[in-house]
Amino acid sequence: xxxxxxxxxxxxxxxxxxxxxxxxxxxxNELFARSILRxxxxxxxxxIFPSNxxxxxxxxxxxxxxxxxxxxxxxxxMMVAMNPQTWDKDVASIEPGGYLFYDSTKPMxxxxxxxxxxxxxxxxxxxxxxxxxxxxxxxxxxxxxYLGAMCALxxxxxxxxxxxxxxxxxxxxxxxxxxxxxxxxxRDWALQNLKCPIGLQVKKADKxxxxxxxxxxxxxxxxxxxxGATVCAWYPITPSSSVAEAFTSHxxxxxxxxETGKAKYAIVQGEDELASIGMVIGASWNGARAFTATSGxxxxxxxxxxxLSYFAEIPGVIMNIQRAGxxxxxxxxxxxCDIIACAYASHGDTKHILLFPEDxxxxxxxxxxxxxxxxxxxxxxxxxxxxxxxxxxxxxxxxKWDDSRQYxxxxxxxxxMLDEPGRDFGRYLDVxxxxxxxxxxxxxxxxxxxxxxxxxxxxxxxxxxxxxAVYADNMQRLVRKFETAQDMVPRPxxxxxxxxxxxxxxxxxxxxxxxxxxxGLLEARGHQLDRMRIRAFPFHSSVASFIADHxxxxxxxxxxxxxxxxxxxxxxxxxxxxxxxxxHYDGTPITARFIASAIGDHQDHLKVTPLxxxxx
Amino acid sequence: MTYIAKPKFHHPGLPKNDLGxxxxxxxxxxxxxxxxxxxxxxxxxxxxACFELxxxxxxxxxxxxxGCSSKTPDYFLGNSHGFNSVHGRMPSVLTGANLANRDLIYxxxxxxxxxxxxxxxxxxxxxxRGVNMTYIVENNxxxxxxxxxxxxxxxxxxxxxxxxxxxxxAIDLVAIALQLGASxxxxxxxxxxxxxxxxxxxxxxxxxxxxxxxxxxxxxxNNHAGSTKSFDxxxxxxxxxxxxxxxxxxxxxxxxxxxxxxxxxxxxDGTRLALRKIDADYDANDRLAxxxxxxxxxxxxxxxxxxxxxxxxxxxxxxHLDTVETPLNKLEAKELCPGSSALDxxxxxxx
Numbered sequence: 001x002x003x004x005x006x007x008x009x010x011x012x013x014x015x016x017x018x019x020x021x022x023x024x025x026x027x028x029n030e031l032f033a034r035s036i037l038r039x040x041x042x043x044x045x046x047x048i049f050p051s052n053x054x055x056x057x058x059x060x061x062x063x064x065x066x067x068x069x070x071x072x073x074x075x076x077x078m079m080v081a082m083n084p085q086t087w088d089k090d091v092a093s094i095e096p097g098g099y100l101f102y103d104s105t106k107p108m109x110x111x112x113x114x115x116x117x118x119x120x121x122x123x124x125x126x127x128x129x130x131x132x133x134x135x136x137x138x139x140x141x142x143x144x145x146y147l148g149a150m151c152a153l154x155x156x157x158x159x160x161x162x163x164x165x166x167x168x169x170x171x172x173x174x175x176x177x178x179x180x181x182x183x184x185x186x187r188d189w190a191l192q193n194l195k196c197p198i199g200l201q202v203k204k205a206d207k208x209x210x211x212x213x214x215x216x217x218x219x220x221x222x223x224x225x226x227x228g229a230t231v232c233a234w235y236p237i238t239p240s241s242s243v244a245e246a247f248t249s250h251x252x253x254x255x256x257x258x259e260t261g262k263a264k265y266a267i268v269q270g271e272d273e274l275a276s277i278g279m280v281i282g283a284s285w286n287g288a289r290a291f292t293a294t295s296g297x298x299x300x301x302x303x304x305x306x307x308l309s310y311f312a313e314i315p316g317v318i319m320n321i322q323r324a325g326x327x328x329x330x331x332x333x334x335x336x337c338d339i340i341a342c343a344y345a346s347h348g349d350t351k352h353i354l355l356f357p358e359d360x361x362x363x364x365x366x367x368x369x370x371x372x373x374x375x376x377x378x379x380x381x382x383x384x385x386x387x388x389x390x391x392x393x394x395x396x397x398x399x400k401w402d403d404s405r406q407y408x409x410x411x412x413x414x415x416x417m418l419d420e421p422g423r424d425f426g427r428y429l430d431v432x433x434x435x436x437x438x439x440x441x442x443x444x445x446x447x448x449x450x451x452x453x454x455x456x457x458x459x460x461x462x463x464x465x466x467x468x469a470v471y472a473d474n475m476q477r478l479v480r481k482f483e484t485a486q487d488m489v490p491r492p493x494x495x496x497x498x499x500x501x502x503x504x505x506x507x508x509x510x511x512x513x514x515x516x517x518x519x520g521l522l523e524a525r526g527h528q529l530d531r532m533r534i535r536a537f538p539f540h541s542s543v544a545s546f547i548a549d550h551x552x553x554x555x556x557x558x559x560x561x562x563x564x565x566x567x568x569x570x571x572x573x574x575x576x577x578x579x580x581x582x583x584h585y586d587g588t589p590i591t592a593r594f595i596a597s598a599i600g601d602h603q604d605h606l607k608v609t610p611l612x613x614x615x616x
Numbered sequence: 617m618t619y620i621a622k623p624k625f626h627h628p629g630l631p632k633n634d635l636g637x638x639x640x641x642x643x644x645x646x647x648x649x650x651x652x653x654x655x656x657x658x659x660x661x662x663x664x665a666c667f668e669l670x671x672x673x674x675x676x677x678x679x680x681x682x683g684c685s686s687k688t689p690d691y692f693l694g695n696s697h698g699f700n701s702v703h704g705r706m707p708s709v710l711t712g713a714n715l716a717n718r719d720l721i722y723x724x725x726x727x728x729x730x731x732x733x734x735x736x737x738x739x740x741x742x743x744x745r746g747v748n749m750t751y752i753v754e755n756n757x758x759x760x761x762x763x764x765x766x767x768x769x770x771x772x773x774x775x776x777x778x779x780x781x782x783x784x785x786a787i788d789l790v791a792i793a794l795q796l797g798a799s800x801x802x803x804x805x806x807x808x809x810x811x812x813x814x815x816x817x818x819x820x821x822x823x824x825x826x827x828x829x830x831x832x833x834x835x836x837x838n839n840h841a842g843s844t845k846s847f848d849x850x851x852x853x854x855x856x857x858x859x860x861x862x863x864x865x866x867x868x869x870x871x872x873x874x875x876x877x878x879x880x881x882x883x884x885d886g887t888r889l890a891l892r893k894i895d896a897d898y899d900a901n902d903r904l905a906x907x908x909x910x911x912x913x914x915x916x917x918x919x920x921x922x923x924x925x926x927x928x929x930x931x932x933x934x935x936h937l938d939t940v941e942t943p944l945n946k947l948e949a950k951e952l953c954p955g956s957s958a959l960d961x962x963x964x965x966x967x
Binding site: 208210211212213214222225226228230231233254255257260261262263264265266267268270271272274275276277278279280281282283284285286287288290304305308398399400401402403405406407440441442443444445446447450451452453454455456464 | 672673674675677679689690694695696697698699700701702705707708709710711712713714715716717719720737738740741745934937938939940941944945947948949951952953954955956958959962963966967
């Protein structure tokens with residue numbers, strides 16, 4: 001192997017920690033990421049974990065990125081290899097000229113290393129064992145000791161790490177001082193025994209601004225609090241469980257009556273996903289704002305009820321934190337693979353509204369908005385997150401709330417309205433052409449406004465009917481309602497290339513940061529692309545015009561079957577040839593390198609004269 | 617069919633209850649079930665119980681699943697909102713509705729297919745949670761709408777109309793409800809309205825999970841010799857342990873009960889239940905004894921009916937969740953939304 005000069009980079013590199021899950025490494029690794037943030041340098045961390053409690057490999061990747069490229073980059077500049085199980089694969093994944101940090105207590109055969117990387121050995125076990133006797137302490141402090149050594153190697157300010165530790169262990173002085181001690185043990189050893197700093201360095205900057213560092217699931221749950229959700233029914237499933245858990249903890253802080261201490265919310269862990277969505281539908285039917293959080297397998301179980309919501313027109317919100325399917329699939333890996341399953345969930349002719357937030361800030365906004373949409377449109381709203389947004393801390397703009405904002409409770413007829421002379425209440429009567437009828441809450445009026453909600457066909461006054469014309473009239477109205485929804489849901493965002501171009505790209509959700517970065521990489525290769533980020537289904541009319549304005553459009557998504565592309569083709573009658581699928585579906589988050597390479601290669605190919613090819 | 621309007625005429629001398637309503641105000645559309653169906657008698661008993669309790673009809677939410685029994689909420693309380701939901705899923709829909717508004721009365725109507733087969737899990741978990749509801753299973757041991765298949769409550773050894781012997785063991789929903797902690801458990805027979813009406817009234821007044829299993833013969837598919845859910849069989853094997861009088865707060869006790877012949881139970885809302893004993897040893901406050909009693913009598917082929925268990929100190933789901941007294945669906949943005957200043961603090965904690 002050729003001799004590589006060591007990678008040299010300030011505030012722009014990727015560190016990956018390879019650990020065994022259940023070893024307590026997660027908090028030390030997160031501390032590392034937060035410390036860099038406190039240097040004023042943006043980071044983008046990602047947890048790559050198994051569906052397991054203890055013993056299997058887990059990785060934590062921190063992309064240090066002064067330029068705020070928050071998508072996954074791909075490749076590793078420095079590997080902190082703490083897991084013998086994955087050693088070979090971990091060592092192989094290091095970029096040429098990169099760094100390998102390992103526990104050198106026991107000598108390793110040279111065959112286990114690579115000649116083109118820089119090996120940094122720290123006898124972590126020896127240091128730990130000579131300092132601590134308790135096995136659990138040895139395990140936990142070993143993590144802090146390697147953090148201390150990293151601090152020296154990357155030239156990080158130890159005061160910043162100490163400050164974070166003190167915030168974390170506020171009021172627990174003993175833990176605080178022992179953690180700080182361990183940090184210095186590692187740092188001092190490295191300073192005395194290694195060449196510090198290495199080529200990768202963290203330098204203080206001012207690039208974080210007022211941004212916050214938050215997980216999408218927690219943000220979506222907070223959006224539900226702000227959006228007025230009072231009922232949450234859920235069933236545990238990775239990667240969505242932390243939505244309900246975050247909703248619980250947000251409510252504990254924000255939703256108790258100051259005088260009585262009583263809860264202004266109800267959270268029920270259902271016996272399964274069917275019960276969870278049943279409770280959501282029952283609560284929404286009765287005038288409360290209700291939601292559930294789940295993932296693909298849960299959506300599959302809920303589909304009968306989702307059809308009821310569509311047909312009987314009952315509001316509800318499902319937060320789908322997508323993971324790799326089908327079946328149990330890869331429960332701890334990310335994908336955008338439930339687009340079709342959610343858009344057309346349930347038997348019969350159905351269509352549902354999907355929202356695609358790109359990050360926690362948008363997850364918060366869309367979650368709050370989803371309750372307005374659900375009640376306005378009287379149907380199920382899917383908030384489509386994925387594991388990448390949901391379970392990783394992401395740097396994003398601060399959350400905002402306009403205090404003058406009112407909840408849109410939709411068309412609800414009150415007792416006073418029912419008593420107005422000449423008022424005609426028909427539960428499924430479209431009085432103003434938008435396809436949305438009025439509803440009443442149970443218990444509204446002693447003699448007026450009651451109706452029998454059912455999943456069977458009925459007429460405009462909610463009376464049972466199997467008349468073909470009556471059925472078709474209702475189904476047509478539901479189409480009209482869906483068209484109304486088009487202008488209510490978040491619109492796509494468009495950004496044009498720096499030079500006029502015949503090519504465009506469509507993307508959505510967690511692909512956004514990688515796409516933004518890829519645009520720069522592609523420009524450097526001479527490819528110009530106009531881009532459109534879709535934020536909701538049904539698609540706004542601007543989607544069709546964007547496609548019409550370009551010779552062809554790439555559709556970048558994280559699934560095998562180009563599901564968003566299928567939906568666009570199906571719903572907008574687009575010639576499929578005009579939409580080129582760019583698909584990433586191995587369960588890892590999509591990267592700018594992948595997008596730039598896939599689109600770049602396709603664009604390069606276009607420059608080959610087809611005639612010459614045909615002649616030869 | 618249900619779109620047939622029922623005539624509004626009624627006799628001017630029809631009795632009125634405390635709210636000034638007549639029976640007719642508690643009726644719904646004309647039933648579409650078979651003539652003589654046991655379910656129609658249960659419908660009549662629900663109407664009677666609500667009339668006697670002077671309930672405002674629109675304060676009831678009636679929720680059902682799918683099947684013959686689940687159609688019946690359209691045939692009573694026409695001024696109440698009803699929800700004919702999904703097969704076997706009435707309990708979750710009712711639970712959600714109850715979470716949203718604790719002030720309404722929740723009547724869950726289900727059948728044996730709905731609750732003992734497809735919805736067995738939901739039945740069990742709604743009982744476990746102590747949802748404040750009256751859960752009525754109209755139990756005929758057969759799938760009527762799909763023309764006569766056995767249900768999970770059909771007794772082993774009973775015969776279908778086509779002469780097929782049921783070889784599977786039966787699920788006794790009453791036994792399960794007792795085991796799962798239902799705080800009001802009763803069994804009755806659609807052919808015994810005098811027993812059923814006060815049971816429904818007491819269940820509605822009970823604050824907690826009330827469960828009533830009503831044996832309700834299917835006139836079309838399960839009323840033949842060899843069936844254990846036929847009118848004749850249930851009449852012959854009905855073993856009532858008590859008779860119930862429901863005494864609401866204002867009523868003075870006008871009946872003189874012989875000493876030792878009555879067990880009085882006072883519920884949370886002040887309703888007193890006078891249980892006139894038929895079986896002198898039966899104690900309706902003893903869950904364990906009730907379970908043993910049921911098993912012993914079931915083994916002899918007897919159908920034990922009456923108020924089998926009541927816990928006067930029952931708690932409901934809202935007590936467990938410690939929710940505010942105001943129904944959640946009445947809370948407005950100012951009570952629910954923490955506002956921008958709280959959000960600024962949250963932002964600050966995330967830096």
